[in-house]
Amino acid sequence: MHFWATASDVKIKTCNVLQGDIFFTPSSEMPYDIALSAVAMENMNSVCYSYHIYRFRIFEDIDLQYRAYMFKSSSFYEQANVACEGSGKRYVISLSKFKDLTVYYPSDKKEQHAIATILSDMDNEIAKLEARRNKYKLIKSGMMQKLLTGQIRLVKPLAPIIPLETPDAQIREIPLQTHVVTGHIVNALYQSSGWGRTKLQKTLHLVGYHCQLDFGNDYIRNTAGPDDQAMMNHIDSKFKQYRHVRIEVKKENGKTRYNYIPTAMIDELEQVYETYPQTIRHAVDSLINKIKKMDLACAEIVSTLYAVWNNRIIKGEPISDDLLLEDFYAWSKHKLDFSPDQVLCELNYMRKEEIIPIGWGKYIDKK
Template sequence: MSDWKKIGQIVNFKRGYDLPSRLRADGKYPILSSAGITGYHNEYKAEGEGLVTGRYGTLGEMYYINGRYWPHNTALYVIDFKGNYPKYVYYLLKSLNSLSQSDKSAVPGINRNDLHELKVPYVERKYQIPIASVLSALDAKIELNNRINAELEAMAKTLYDYWFVQFDFPDANGKPYKSNGGKMVWNEELKREIPEDWEAGNILRVGDLLGGGTPNTKEPSYWSGNIPFFTPKDVEDSIFVVSTLQSITEKGLKNCSTRLFPKGTIFVTARGTVGNVNIAAQDMAMNQSCYALQAKPDINYYFLHLCVCDVVRQLKSKANGSVFDAIVSNDFKLTSISIPPVDIIKKFDSITGSFYEKILSTKKENQRLSTLRDWLLPMLMNGQVTVNSINQLEEQDLNVIKQEDLFIADNKKAFAKQVLGGKIVSLFQNDPHFTNIKFQKIQYLAEHVAEVDLNWNYYYQAAGPYDNVYMHTISEKFKASNWFAKEENKFTPLEKKGQIDGYYQSFFQPVVNRLDNLFTLLADVTDIEAEIIATLYAVWNNRIVLNQPVAEELLIQDFYNWSDRKLLYTPEQLQKGLQWLHTNNIIPNGFGKEMKKAKGKK
């Protein structure tokens, strides 16, 4: 169970600093206000892990940052965590509205002193880390899914532009049509050349335009049914809309001018926030402030969606600075586009279909994870759910949290591991602390931060996690690839070292930012510090894998039990190593297997 404490006993808030627009200078330090990051400046007022919340509006809108920043005077920011784990405090304060014993959490304009007086549930630091780790894992997976979807959306749009704007769709020989001399003819309606056999027309050539309606809002029997009801308020930043704020009944559907639009229908907002385009992820009804477009027979919604986006871009461009405050049906009818033969559209749909289906499945996964997180947040904070009891959750949700972030085929894993090692050597070859120990520890941490199994083969070794096979063969592999030669523990670049970056991007692109961040953080770390950090990470991860309690004193105990060599290090060095992991958010999540002692080792 949790105890209750005043927020002022957990952290100390301070009002931010004024920074009028006229005094701002472009820089790299984010300005955090009540609305989050609202700009950048060339000076900072705070650094390290920070929490910022607005001084106006409902409390619980928290922004976490790790680095140098300028807290704006429209916000309060934490200047002292009083020994508490910052990420835990972040989640605790995010759940203020559901946890606080005071009604002041919902009062706009609450001041710092009022905030400090609010009482919230509180647990000791040793319990804070696992709670924050669970919630952070969910947030990290949601963010990763968002990045994956953004990349897939960009790929689909790029392919559309390549085929239907630049006209470099595959010709009969599989080569880009226009770039390889495909015949182009002038089209008077479009005022440009288009490929031979293409035509000019409007979007109604490939989709049917339909309208919506709203049931009588004064009739309760029409509302709160099982049919999602799309309005401009349901617009999503991503392609698909999975759920809606309102729903209607079958009776409501029958008693208004809307209809049930099938999955794959394209919705375009025509009033209010105009020109937003979404795809229905399930059957939905729609109000009269939107238009719906359904693909013609033999055409899938993948092409139609991008075609609609193209038309909306043209409409916005025609507005030419004037207010773009409405779309009418004639806008669709009078906007001309190039219409390709159906076989080209089908070929395009066959390629992009997998993009769209992956985006949809990932979007649904995020919806489930967000629901799980939002349910867990107050329950973990007030002690109704413990970290250990989370194992009772649905297995599919736990698997989603822990699953690998990228896929590397089994027959490519050994080479991918070599590439990762090559990238590490490229970055650290001139580091005076870059010994075999530091090399192996960076490799181990990189594989875990990337959450990728590269023929996982780590065992206890006196100096920390160790892959014996890898470390005894990697130098020869580097030499065989003409990347590096190793003499007297120093790597010398060879002729084909330049290949490494290309392979690195190819294999690890989804997690490059995470890996690059890790490498930057380890740049100034000594080999001894790397050993301490990697070993602490390993014993921490082992406890998660084995479903054992995680607390600082237990991690330190496991560290000293690792090998006799570990007795050389002081508790102060271990505390510094743990602080490094916490501060830089390099937190284990149970990836990989239990690490054991090698056979024959005690």
């Protein structure tokens, strides 16, 4: 349905809206809503303001952005509240009393602009925080619906969160973001070449160190590279508990192989991941896209090279291709399965794709 509003030429001329005009509410059901203001940030051709509001046109050179804040002080609102009249159902401030209201402002336009910029930045930050809060409320509401209706059941984890034999099992904490980011990784890589528990852990190692995310990890040297079985067991238990990821376990040639497949409930983790700062998500997703093109061998080589390279940076030791290869082959006898040309190829790839460590985190020297 459309409505057409018309106005006479005189009305259009006398009630026009120009950039910098400030409009006020002269009446409201509550006195604290009197004299609320808004500023026209541009000229509006063929537009008339309503008789329900007051227009204040300033002819002094006052910063445009500052005009949006200059009438929002508590002292100005208090004056308006005292000056308005009403019976409890409707309050009104007359034009004559409105003209008697006083506001103070700095005469220096640069100071006006600086004040307005600070207040505007704070408003933007508050808006972002409120948007995040609203998103979390939606996520909580959805989770409550599924939990309280039995769509999700909090079954006892089938795997221990941290093995009892782990020395620091009682004091170690695995952050929530470990579960969230791991779910995102599974959702992105579960169809990639060489997918399974080993590639998942190599990806977690690279993402955690390269994007500087605290996963509560404590890596040790193991055959295939940096290894933290306590963290992986914790992740497995969370996936089984909340059913975001299905874990398939198979026996092949005497070895146990794990496959991680996202379920329809993975969207719950993705919604939480979307609340992370854009800079973090960009860094994580950029690295994941590079790992997606790697097979298991490449992921293992890159993860191990990253670890030995990172160790040298932290310890302040010299770095060269020969030294990195020496550390790579000293990692375990299993590394002899890879030729020097293959390892150098991956090292060059790391430099080309800027998968280069910056010495963040604890170095891995446990065996």
